[in-house]
Amino acid sequence: MRDVTGILIAGVGGQGIILAGKLAAQAAILGGMDVKTSEIHGMAQRGGSVVTHVRFGPKVFAPVIDSGGADFLLAFEKLEGLRNLKFLRPGGTVILNDQVIEPLPVLLGKATYPADVVEQIGARFPLLVINALAEAEGCGDTRAANVVLLGALAHRLPFPRSVWEEALRAVVPARFLELNRRAFARGFEIAASKQLRLRQK
Amino acid sequence: MKLLSGNEAIARGAWEAGVKVATAYPGTPSTEILENIARHYPEIYVEWAPNEKVALEVGIGASLGGARALVAMKHVGVNVAADPLVTLAYTGVNAGLVLVSADDPGMHSSQNEQDNRFYARFAQIPLFEPADSREAKDFLRIAFEVSEAFDIPVMLRTSTRVAHSKSLVREEEPVSPLKRPYQKDFAKYVMVPANARNRHRALEERREKLRALAEQTPVNRVDEGDRRVGIITSGISYCYVKEVFPWASVLKLGLSHPFPAGLVRTFAGRVENLFVVEELEPFLEEQVAAAGIAVRGKDLIPRTGELSPAVIARALQQDPSFAAVAREHGTVFPAEPEDQPLPLRPPVLCPGCPHRGLFYVLKKLKLNVMGDIGCYTLGGLPPLSAMDTCICMGAGAGMAHGMAKADPESAAKTVAVIGDSTFVHSGITGLIDIVYNRGVSTVIIADNRTTAMTGHQDHPGTGRTARREPTRALDFVKLARAIGVSRVSVVDPADLAATRRAISRALKAPAPAVVVASRPCVLLARPAPNPVPTDPGACKGCKLCLGLGCPALSLPDKRIAVNPHLCVGCGLCTQVCRHGAIGKAGGSDA
Numbered sequence: 001m002r003d004v005t006g007i008l009i010a011g012v013g014g015q016g017i018i019l020a021g022k023l024a025a026q027a028a029i030l031g032g033m034d035v036k037t038s039e040i041h042g043m044a045q046r047g048g049s050v051v052t053h054v055r056f057g058p059k060v061f062a063p064v065i066d067s068g069g070a071d072f073l074l075a076f077e078k079l080e081g082l083r084n085l086k087f088l089r090p091g092g093t094v095i096l097n098d099q100v101i102e103p104l105p106v107l108l109g110k111a112t113y114p115a116d117v118v119e120q121i122g123a124r125f126p127l128l129v130i131n132a133l134a135e136a137e138g139c140g141d142t143r144a145a146n147v148v149l150l151g152a153l154a155h156r157l158p159f160p161r162s163v164w165e166e167a168l169r170a171v172v173p174a175r176f177l178e179l180n181r182r183a184f185a186r187g188f189e190i191a192a193s194k195q196l197r198l199r200q201k
Numbered sequence: 202m203k204l205l206s207g208n209e210a211i212a213r214g215a216w217e218a219g220v221k222v223a224t225a226y227p228g229t230p231s232t233e234i235l236e237n238i239a240r241h242y243p244e245i246y247v248e249w250a251p252n253e254k255v256a257l258e259v260g261i262g263a264s265l266g267g268a269r270a271l272v273a274m275k276h277v278g279v280n281v282a283a284d285p286l287v288t289l290a291y292t293g294v295n296a297g298l299v300l301v302s303a304d305d306p307g308m309h310s311s312q313n314e315q316d317n318r319f320y321a322r323f324a325q326i327p328l329f330e331p332a333d334s335r336e337a338k339d340f341l342r343i344a345f346e347v348s349e350a351f352d353i354p355v356m357l358r359t360s361t362r363v364a365h366s367k368s369l370v371r372e373e374e375p376v377s378p379l380k381r382p383y384q385k386d387f388a389k390y391v392m393v394p395a396n397a398r399n400r401h402r403a404l405e406e407r408r409e410k411l412r413a414l415a416e417q418t419p420v421n422r423v424d425e426g427d428r429r430v431g432i433i434t435s436g437i438s439y440c441y442v443k444e445v446f447p448w449a450s451v452l453k454l455g456l457s458h459p460f461p462a463g464l465v466r467t468f469a470g471r472v473e474n475l476f477v478v479e480e481l482e483p484f485l486e487e488q489v490a491a492a493g494i495a496v497r498g499k500d501l502i503p504r505t506g507e508l509s510p511a512v513i514a515r516a517l518q519q520d521p522s523f524a525a526v527a528r529e530h531g532t533v534f535p536a537e538p539e540d541q542p543l544p545l546r547p548p549v550l551c552p553g554c555p556h557r558g559l560f561y562v563l564k565k566l567k568l569n570v571m572g573d574i575g576c577y578t579l580g581g582l583p584p585l586s587a588m589d590t591c592i593c594m595g596a597g598a599g600m601a602h603g604m605a606k607a608d609p610e611s612a613a614k615t616v617a618v619i620g621d622s623t624f625v626h627s628g629i630t631g632l633i634d635i636v637y638n639r640g641v642s643t644v645i646i647a648d649n650r651t652t653a654m655t656g657h658q659d660h661p662g663t664g665r666t667a668r669r670e671p672t673r674a675l676d677f678v679k680l681a682r683a684i685g686v687s688r689v690s691v692v693d694p695a696d697l698a699a700t701r702r703a704i705s706r707a708l709k710a711p712a713p714a715v716v717v718a719s720r721p722c723v724l725l726a727r728p729a730p731n732p733v734p735t736d737p738g739a740c741k742g743c744k745l746c747l748g749l750g751c752p753a754l755s756l757p758d759k760r761i762a763v764n765p766h767l768c769v770g771c772g773l774c775t776q777v778c779r780h781g782a783i784g785k786a787g788g789s790d791a
């Protein structure tokens with residue numbers, strides 16, 4: 001894939017995925033990279049599955065990641081993590097929010113939510129599971145869960161903390177900046193404290 | 202350098218090009234063009250027009266009046282605007298006019314995936330196809346120059362992956378276009394037959410001059426590479442081609458109509474095997490083939506859905522000579538992994554959505570529902586399953602009328618449902634038709650006081666302009682009465698019994714009726730969670746409440762549970778429950 005890093009951010013419409021994508025893209029720009037991202041607006045945003053693609057490197061052509069083309073999967077919801085696993089390249093890393101949002105077919109009893117998401121993902125890819133809602137609450141507001149997850153991703157990306165600080169200032173509205181700084185630092189800290197390896201069955 | 206979406210870049214490009222008037226009707230993936238102009242560039246007059254035809258007509262007036270005009274819409278919007286567009290090619294413009302058509306391959310949020318490049322060829326106007334945000338902005342400026350130099354409207358065609366992808370753009374200073382005061386010109390602007398015949402001939406001359414431009418413009422260029430493989434491409438497909446085949450020779454067409462046959466012939470003569478890579482229809486390929494040049498394209502590449510680097514790679518490897526060259530360059534063709542069967546997550550009406558009560562009643566009344574386009578189209582999905590049709594903006598009223606004419610007895614169990622913005626867009630004429638032609642149909646206006654699906658744009662019914670200035674609001678009740686509908690009622694769709702009564706009453710008499718189901722979109726107010734109290738002991742597990750399709754309700758262990766983070770206390774489930782297991786939300790009315 002020629003020096004291009006691909007990040008797929010997956011979740012449910014309304015979880016703050018677009019902001020996380022913006023922050024990652026902004027950091028890559030500040031890190032001197034060419035960047036392209038792709039989002040989906042419209043009907044899918046009404047509680048449906050949504051993904052944001054972020055690709056950066058010396059020169060980027062396609063704004064979308066194909067199956068097998070992502071280095072990182074940042075999953076805001078467990079089922080969406082499982083659904084988008086095919087986008088990861090072999091050896092790619094999963095950062096998974098330990099949150100379940102049951103889709104309507106499950107609520108209606110027409111489908112069953114998979115019980116073993118963490119095990120299924122962990123058996124195939126290096127996996128970091130974070131309870132981002134709880135961590136964000138600890139930072140002051142559950143709405144910063146997206147930035148907790150982004151902080152964890154940031155630990156694995158080749159940009160210094162100063163770049164992330166600048167990206168936060170550029171993207172996050174001033175009144176939420178302190179909260180999101182804390183959330184970012186918490187996510188970064190969690191990722192730094194864990195060695196990722198494939199789980200043995 | 203700034204990271205901008207294609208739509209943000211077009212907004213910026215409009216400002217840099219000295220645009221003075223910008224008009225649009227909201228439609229994914231085009232909506233953010235006008236939103237960004239309204240937000241960032243106060244020098245430009247912006248408006249949400251009632252529909253795309255009016256948007257273009259306002260643009261034409263502005264152009265004749267001397268202002269560079271940008272008109273933006275989604276692909277199907279151009280169908281609505283096609284009438285003025287085709288004749289505008291005859292008259293030509295005064296100041297430049299660019300129509301942005303945002304196509305939606307893959308139908309992320311559309312009812313079809315028509316390829317609007319054909320409109321450019323049909324109307325005989327120049328077609329620019331940017332591949333990313335930088336080109337979107339650069340091509341827009343060139344498009345205005347071409348529009349004025351060749352006296353013709355120009356189409357800038359994007360697609361979802363151009364409009365909603367972000368890439369780096371260098372912001373530049375605005376230009377000051379020459380003043381072009383309006384001058385009366387009967388022969389040019391009044392398309393009576395005698396004048397139109399002359400202007401059609403003039404259009405032919407302009408097309409040939411534009412063809413000469415397409416042959417030598419730098420936006421049509423060759424990326425030199427391995428000459429054993431030549432690929433002709435345009436728009437987003439160029440990015441995909443460069444991603445997987447960076448070694449190939451590529452002819453990139455930025456100005457793809459009029460078709461630069463000479464340039465293509467030269468390119469074809471220098472490569473061994475020629476391919477066209479384009480999304481959707483074989484627009485370029487057929488013109489290459491018609492020029493007598495051997496080419497492969499849609500016999501390998503899917504004609505439906507979006508392309509991607511992997512889709513292109515898998516398609517072209519079916520050609521043995523291509524596959525051999527690609528292998529030499531180490532290009533890998535990844536196989537698509539099989540999808541694991543997982544529960545789907547379809548979009549849903551939000552908790553507290555005013556449409557839910559309406560569609561619950563329509564389902565209970567077992568009606569035929571001639572539907573329309575908006576968030577409320579989700580009322581057709583299970584478990585509500587209460588919309589029978591969705592064809593285009595405004596279709597429902599005419600269809601309900603036609604169904605009643607086909608089978609008069611069906612009229613008592615058939616309604617049209619149309620959103621407020623959609624009704625203004627093109628439902629009013631359908632309602633007039635019902636009244637004029639002695640129809641008896643009932644039209645329900647699902648009035649949530651906004652254009653919700655596209656992200657809450659104002660419209661003539663909201664009393665606010667695109668810049669949120671107060672203006673006179675269209676009154677649906679008075680309008681329906683003025684059209685000649687004597688039976689008009691207004692009901693709150695959060696009151697199920699009242700909604701049921703209003704619709705039943707409307708259907709009872711054999712005369713046209715309008716029911717305005719009015720309640721603001723829940724996302725406008727963004728209420729804090731306000732969960733209804735439940736009594737799981739009283740719950741009989743009958744699942745009646747699940748028929749509402751509310752994402753805040755479930756029956757784990759066969760007893761009612763309300764998601765406290767999602768429920769806004771709209772109270773529909775309280776009304777549906779027959780066992781008193783769901784109470785009323787505390788605090789204020791949601």
